[in-house]
Amino acid sequence: MDERTEDRRDDVFVDAAALAAELAEEHPADIAEALDEQEPKTASAVLASLPREQQVEILDGPDVDLTSELIEALPVEEAVRLVSDMSADRAADLFRWMDEPARSHLFARLAPETQAELGRLLAWPEHSAGGLMTTEFVTVPSSWTVGETLRHIRETERTRETIYAIYVLDPLSQKLLKAVTLRRLITGEPEQPILDVAPRHDPITADPLMDREDVARLITKYDLLAVPVVDENAHVLGIVTVDDMIDAIIEEGTEDAQKFGGMEALDEPYMEIGFFSMLKKRGGWLSILFLGEMLTANAMQHFEDELESAIVLTLFIPLIMSSGGNSGSQATSLIIRALALGEIKLKDWWRVALRELPSGLVLGSILAALGMTRITVWQLAGFHDYGEYWMLVAATVGAALVAIVTFGSLIGSMLPFVLRRAGVDPASASAPFVATFVDVTGLVIYFTVAMVILNGTLL
């Protein structure tokens, strides 16, 4: 028994050294991927056999789950040393992610200045500019030359991966004056003042509480590699870099797609999330929508007499309801996305309504034409007998379709404004929510139209 355990340990040891040698020439992102497939014990052994610089690069990768696994599997002195070398934003992510008590144990072992730096970062909300920023950035006084700046970077900033721009400060007030990209810096002559190679415009900056979606908009609009986060005194607190922003944009996209599909955002990859966590995130919304949809049964009960006297009306209920849902879902997805991209603002709601009203009328008329043709063809060709008053039935279906599609387009386009106004993410389950709402109102519209048109004949 003891021998077998020994053997197994040896195996792990041999594997780790061999794997480390094999992986050493790979890109850190590929090494991380390979480590992710190993047991934490093996993975941390491989990590320990890699060159120092690569260790930090791997831990600085975007997979915080892997980083925390590796850190927890390492001897604590080693873990402390590596966490101190990690970029500050990634280390903060790690502490956001780790579970207690490992989290507190590790934090307590860090040097006081590292604790203070991480504490400042962790104080900001996770999805704000402050929560995304890193504190590794380069500032120089505006009195320096290009050559002095380059020498400073060469001598003191060797290890910083995130030098995309140099931030030029007023030597007295330490206020941010200009941002100089590396490209501009190296195209300057060494003896030129740094302000000579700075752009004319003021630096683009973010407030620490700015939401990550707004930071993404800044970075996209101004084609930035990094945006400095400044406080109310124009002092630089940190920078948000473009690679973190891409990760955030993709994460937002996934969350929006999932919310839009009618569930809570999973926050974890589909294959990795636990079965019951997934059920919870899906079952909650599914039940809420189900409870909402129960109102259709109430609506139907209300019209039960009409149903019994004109059973032919029931044949078209699914068709009419789904058309309202589809038109609402189109309008909602259009407007959510346009709002998210900043193409339209809250105050544009009436412009949107003025576009959706005629759109709905035209789209509804197209479907009405299709629906009425269907009934007419089936009736005349003898596929089905819709009864003596089939023309009135066709008219009812047509009129109801125009009304419901118009209503669906209007409600679908206005709901995102209402949600945004109320401070709720417009993507939250909105397509199924619109569909449910339109289903219930659609039934009422359908039967009301029927009572008007079929009054004195079928009803």
Place this chain on the structure above:
Amino acid sequence: MDERTEDRRDDVFVDAAALAAELAEEHPADIAEALDEQEPKTASAVLASLPREQQVEILDGPDVDLTSELIEALPVEEAVRLVSDMSADRAADLFRWMDEPARSHLFARLAPETQAELGRLLAWPEHSAGGLMTTEFVTVPSSWTVGETLRHIRETERTRETIYAIYVLDPLSQKLLKAVTLRRLITGEPEQPILDVAPRHDPITADPLMDREDVARLITKYDLLAVPVVDENAHVLGIVTVDDMIDAIIEEGTEDAQKFGGMEALDEPYMEIGFFSMLKKRGGWLSILFLGEMLTANAMQHFEDELESAIVLTLFIPLIMSSGGNSGSQATSLIIRALALGEIKLKDWWRVALRELPSGLVLGSILAALGMTRITVWQLAGFHDYGEYWMLVAATVGAALVAIVTFGSLIGSMLPFVLRRAGVDPASASAPFVATFVDVTGLVIYFTVAMVILNGTLL
């Protein structure tokens, strides 16, 4: 009359000069935004009054619609001069966008070498790495030192906005050996060979025909600012930069959201697309879904006898149908996103099926419990009378919900695999498509379950 025209021309002239002076200190992206709000004539007059460098920066912005408007409104010599100075990828975008005959007229006036360069870029498909790349990049032979490289950039590459990395080539074969980021370059000593500051791993490269979504995945995974596009001989053809990639990721997100909402991707902002173009993109899918949904009428007709003998069954049709649709839409949006992010591959379809089957059963059981409780409470509290066999009706609704939600989850999760396999974008209208499919089959399931459970009583 003549006098008024004169006056108006004067106004435009004064406006343009004043506006140019006012905007000169702004960021080019903000100037572009201001110009976008002006008439093309005024905007091009303002552009002409700005410093040369800013003119090119504005035209290099992401709004190709604005760029083409400005270029078309300028005198042709001026337009030719500016297009020659634009970055090659933006100029290629411009020619992709412009209408004939302006496009051909402008192209014919360009210098032969510019024509050849643009021709090479325009030959690649628009959404491929080749179609996105720009030809402004810096290569140096591997025999150079850091100092030589820096001097080369300073002397010859002043105007290139896209220097994110230096590509080191084999001096003989011109094959790409290493990619050196600017940061690594400036932290090296001037006399060091450039290969000394290169990373250990081989450069990450893209094939010119690689789809933009795959290029985005490379850039995200490896945290790159630019990825070199190389041919089969490892010769660098161009680079795709991170800012173009962000634009592409956001555009893909919008397209996916719109397709998912059940329409064709608009390709233009909601407020800018023409009314009839929008109707076409929405009406097409709406009609297709409507035609599909007509099958529900067929299904209902098929069960008309059952409907007449058990009108109570109709009350729950909308409830049951929408539950199937919602569960299908959840599963579909989860899987589409996981496929898009590469979290799951085509070959994982059976793993997904094995997760969705129990998920569907549990979710369906939850809804069944809710639905049966609703019927029981309403019956016992006297809110509504579901008849003598109300318990059997409740059982029918419950069993149908379990079956339909399970079926919806399975179909919804498998459809993206089928579409991807068939070479179709899984995002294409899939949620409404799944809902339509599940509506029709859901009705059949409902009535079949009813015939089994209610056989000999209501039916």
